[in-house]
Amino acid sequence: MKESKVESYLHCTKCKEETPHIIIYINNEIKSVECETCQQKQEIELNIIKEFYKELYNRISTKPSRITQEYKQDLNHFILSIPKRVIRKPYSAVKYINSSRKIIKNYKKK
Ligand SMILES: [Zn+2]
Structure with missing residues (x-):
């Protein structure tokens, strides 16, 4: 099992623009996505x-x-x-x- 961090530009609903986001993966499943500008974080329900x-x-x-x-x-x-x-x-x-x-x-x- 592997946890990895990827940085990517995504559209943030709060900033209303493309901002750098930190995406955390567990194996190949996305666990969470966090906007680096406003820190809005979306946790993905992962079993x-x-x-x-x-x-x-x-x-x-x-x-x-x-x-x-x-x-x-x-x-x-x-x-x-x-x-x-x-x-x-x-x-x-x-x-x-x-x-x-x-x-x-x-x-x-x-
Ligand atoms: Zn944001």
């Missing part, structure tokens, strides 16, 4: 857990079905228990999951 689910499902779909079964039953619990499961996985996988969990945590705070 962060669904995004994570979608992405993770693709990554683990080659694993035994037991995991996917549990995963469907209790997604939150599954996310919390991931670090124990991936302990023998390569560093990159652990790093990936940790950063995704951080994004989810930050997103839920708002």
